[in-house]
Amino acid sequence: MSIKSMKDLFFHSLKDIYSAEKQIAKNLPKMAKAAGSAELRSAVEKHGQEADQQIERLETIFAQRDVAARPLRCEAMDGIISEAKDLMADVNDKFVRDAGMLSVAQAIKHYEISRYGTLIAWADQLGYQDASKLLREILVEEQATDQILSRIDVAAIDKKAA
Numbered sequence: 001m002s003i004k005s006m007k008d009l010f011f012h013s014l015k016d017i018y019s020a021e022k023q024i025a026k027n028l029p030k031m032a033k034a035a036g037s038a039e040l041r042s043a044v045e046k047h048g049q050e051a052d053q054q055i056e057r058l059e060t061i062f063a064q065r066d067v068a069a070r071p072l073r074c075e076a077m078d079g080i081i082s083e084a085k086d087l088m089a090d091v092n093d094k095f096v097r098d099a100g101m102l103s104v105a106q107a108i109k110h111y112e113i114s115r116y117g118t119l120i121a122w123a124d125q126l127g128y129q130d131a132s133k134l135l136r137e138i139l140v141e142e143q144a145t146d147q148i149l150s151r152i153d154v155a156a157i158d159k160k161a162a
């Protein structure tokens with residue numbers, strides 16, 4: 001894809017996060033099942049379910065500008081998810097595994113928060129108010145889930161892991 005304008009860059013980035021959300025929706029339910037702590041499991045499940053609704057919002061943004069909604073494989077998300085898979089496969093102790101999974105779930109959230117922040121700025125710059133509004137709705141959800149993950153008692157998990 002050749003990127004010649006801010007509009008091209010915006011949609012390039014939108015296709016990246018569209019792919020990332022699809023990767024999240026597909027993999028997070030598996031990750032949730034591997035969680036030892038019920039609190040972590042429900043936070044990771046919520047995270048996966050949210051991605052489904054966010055995918056629909058992203059598709060609306062593509063449709064608003066008549067751009068084909070084609071995911072562009074997000075290699076950053078591939079990397080984070082493959083880290084999660086390694087942890088789930090290699091770590092036997094459930095508390096140690098939970099501590100690792102919590103860190104991966106937050107890395108995913110922080111990636112998303114950073115991307116949506118940029119996309120909102122670019123949508124505003126391009127005068128795409130309708131897109132900006134939908135992206136802001138997604139960002140609010142991402143931040144709320146990040147807060148939930150932050151409140152999970154990492155200290156308790158870490159202590160048991162130790």
Ligand SMILES: [Fe+2]
Pocket residue numbers: 021024050051054112142
């Ligand atoms: Fe998301």
